[in-house]
Amino acid sequence: MSALKKTALTVIAAALLPALTAAPATAAVDFSKADKTDNRNKQDNSVPNPPSAMSTVGGALLGKPGTQVSLAAGAPVLPKNLTGRSWIVADAESGDVLAAHNAHWQLPPASTMKMLFADTVLPRLSKDEEYTVKPADLAGVGEGSSLVGVKENQTYSVHDLWLGVFLRSGNDAVHVLSEMNGGVSQTVADMQDHADELQALDTHVVTPDGYDEPGQVSSAYDLTLIARSGLQKKDFREYCSTVRAKFPGEQKPGKKREAFEIQNTNRLLTGDLGVEPYAGIAGVKNGNTTHAGSTFTGVAERDGRVLLVTVMNPSSKESQAVYKETASLLDWGFSAAGKVEPVGELVPPRSARTDPSGGSEQQDGAANGNGDGDGAAGKERPGPANASTASQSGSSGVGVALSITGGVLVLLAGAVFLVNRRWPLPDLVRRLPLR
Template sequence: MKRRIKTSVYFVFAFVIFLTSIGFSPLQVAAADLDLKAESAILIDGETGQILFAKNADIKLPPASMTKMMTEYLTMEAIKNETITWETETGISNYAYRISGDSSSSGIGLRQDKQYTVKDLYEAMAINSDNAASIALAELIAGSEGEFVKMMNQKAEELGMKEYEFVNTTGLSNSDLGEDHPAGTDPNADNLLSARAAALLAYHLVNDYPESLEYSSQLTDELDGRTTQNWNWMLPWNNDNFAQYYYEGIDGLKTGHTDAAGYTFTGTAERDGRRLISVVMKTDSIGARFEQTKKLMDYGFNQFSKQELYPAGYQIEDESTLNVSKGKEDTVEVESKNAITATVKNGEEEAYSVNYRLNEDLLDEDGNLIAPVEKGQVVGTMELIYTGSKANGYITGDGQKQSVDLVATTAVEKSNWFMLALGAIGDFFGNIFTSVKDTVVGWFS
C-alpha cells in the first residue's frame, strides 16, 4: 500500500513538471500570490456583492474621475424620478465652459451657443470622462454644483458607503477649479474614496441602473462634429496599441487619473452569466491599471464559480417541521422557496451550511408559530453560512448573508374557540396537578 502511494506521488510530481515544461499556467493562483501592483484594490461578485479579494481596501485615496460614477448614479436617479428626461436640454455656464476648454483635463470644448440634451452630456461624461459635462448635469439637476455635492454625500450615506468625501462632481482637485470650486467645500480639498466605497458605488450603479453599461461600453462618442474615445482600453478596440489590454466581457466602468490619485480604474466584466466588479487605485501608469485589473478578473473568473448549493424546496435535516400553537395541527412542514446560488471558491464547495431565521412577529413566547398558517406563507428565511477559514464578507455590509424565503408547505387552520378553551382548561388543571404532585413529593423527600 505504501509503495502504491509513493508511486502515485512520483507520478503527480512528474506530471506537474511536464505541464510546467510545456508552458502550462495553472489556474490555481492563491490571492496571496496575485502580487498586485496597486496601493489599494478590491474584487467583488457583481450579483451578490460577495468580496472575493481585498488589498488595503479601506484607505481613502483620491479617486480622480471615478468620482463621476456618483454623478452618473444621481443623473440616472433623476431620470427615474422624472425630474429630468434624456431629452431635457440645458446650456453651458461660464464655469463649465472654462473647464471644457481645458484639453489637459478631458475637456472636449462644449459650446455656449447651443443647448445640449441630458443624453449628450451623459455620454460625454461616461464615455470620454468630460468634466464640463459633469458640471452641467449637476447644475441642471441641483441648481449648482455645490448643492449637487450635498446630494452626492447624502446618497453615499444612503448607499452605505463608509470611506468617502465628495467635494465636486468631476474628480479634479478643488485647487484646479480655482474660485469656481463648489460652495461649501474646501478650496484645496480632493474627493476621497476607498476601494471598498468605489466598489459599493459601482455595485449599485450596475444593479440599480444596468443601462449605464450601454454607455460605458461604447468605444467612441460623437458630439459637435467631433469624435472622442473611451479611456477604457480593455474594451474590444480594433487598435494594435490597445490589443494587449483587451479583456473578454469587459463593458465598463470608469477610469481616472490625477497626479495625486495616480491611475485608477473601476472595471466590470460579465462572462457566462457571472459579473465581477474590480477597483484598483494608485497604479503607476495608464497600462498598469488595466494590467492589474486583468489579474483581479482572472483570479475571480478562474478561482470562483457560480454554484447552486441548496435547491428550491430544501429542508434542513431533522428541522423539516416547525411547532404550531393554537392550530388544528401541532406542526407545519417548511422548505426554502428558492434555490441558494453562491460564488464559491474552488475546493470550498463543502464549506457552507444553512440555518433558519424565523419571523419573530409570527411566533409566540415559546417560539412556536401561531395559527393560522397559510400554504406558501413566508415564515422566515433560510440563510447561507460560510464555514471556511477565509470570509471576506459582502460589499453591502459585514453582517449580510445570502438568504431565501422559508415557506410553509401546507396550511394550518386556527383551532376553534371550544377546542382552545378545552386546551386552556386542560393546561390549568395540568398545572394544578403538577403543583400538587411536587408539593406531596416534597413532604416525603
C-alpha cells in the same frame, strides 16, 4: 456554507452593523512625490503606508492593512507583482468579496468619482431634455481637466452630455449637468447623501468630477459599491459600455452642425495603447490625476459569473498598469470563484430591508439611485483626517451574463438576481452591438 450558518452570520452582522459603520477616520494620501518603485511584496519607505485601522464596513478583515484572501484547496494564488495601493475583487451578484488589499484605504479617486455623480444624477434628468450652456456653467472647470468639448452658448441634450461624461470623462459635461441639477454645491451634497445611503462611508465628495481637491477621497471598497449600484440602472450600463459615439460640434452661423466621434477612455473596453480588450468587459470607469495616479473600476462576465474589480494607484512604471492589474485580478477571480472563502461582503444600501425568511424588499429610493432613502439620517460617517490631496451557465442558478465580443457589449438573456439573497438587483439589460 450551510443555510443555518448563513442565517447566523446575517444576524450577527446586523447586530454589529452600527459599530462597523462608525469607522475610524483615516488620512488621505498624496502620492505625487512618491517614488513609485514598490510592489505588493516590497514597499518603498518613501511611499505612505495604509492606516493600521480602517473601516470594517463589509467585514472585519476588510479593515486590516495588507492583502486579505482565504484560499481553499485547488484555489489559484493571487497574481504576482500587484502594485495597486488598494484593490478589491468581488462577485457582483452575491456581493462576496473574494480578495482585497487595503480595501478601505481612503485615497483620491480621480474620475472614478464620476460613477457616484452618474448614479446620483442620472435618474433626475430626462435624457431628451435639451440645455443651452451658459458661460458661467463652465467657469468652475479645473485647469488641465479632461474635456469632451462642450461650448458655451451651444445646445446639448442630456443624452449628449452623459456620453461626454462616460466616454471622454469630460469635466465640462459634468459641470453642465451639475448646473441642471441645481448647481455644483447642490450636486456635491446630493452625491454625499447618496454615498452615505450606499454605506460608501470612506467617500468624501468635494467636486462632482473627481478633480484633485484637498479632502476628496474614496476607497476601492466604496468605488465597488458605487459601481454595483450604478449598474442597476439601464442608462448607466449602456453609457459605461459604449465604445464610441458621435458628439455635437459647434453650431456656426449659416452652417450645418457637424458631429465628431468620441471614444471611450476605458482601455479594457476599447483596446488601445498596448492594452488588449478584455473578453467579457462591460464598463465601468477609469480615472487619472496627478495626485490620485491611475484608478479603475471594471465589471466583466465569464461563464455566467459577474465580477467587479477596483484598482487604485498602482506604483508600477509599466504603461497602463491599472488596466493590466485589473485584468490579472479578473482572471484570478474567475479562476478562484468557488475555491475561496469570502473575506467580506458588499453591503446593501441602508434603506434596503432584510426579510428574515431570506427574501428581500427595498424602500422607495433605494433601487432608483436617487439617494432619497431615509436610512442615512442620523448616521455618523467617517471623513478624512487632516487630508492632504490635491487630488465576467448561471451563477447560483440566476443565469445573468454580461459579454463583450470585439469590445462591444452584446445581447444575452438574463434574469433577476439577488445580492446575498437580501438585496435585489434588476436584470442586467443586454445591448445590441453598436453600429
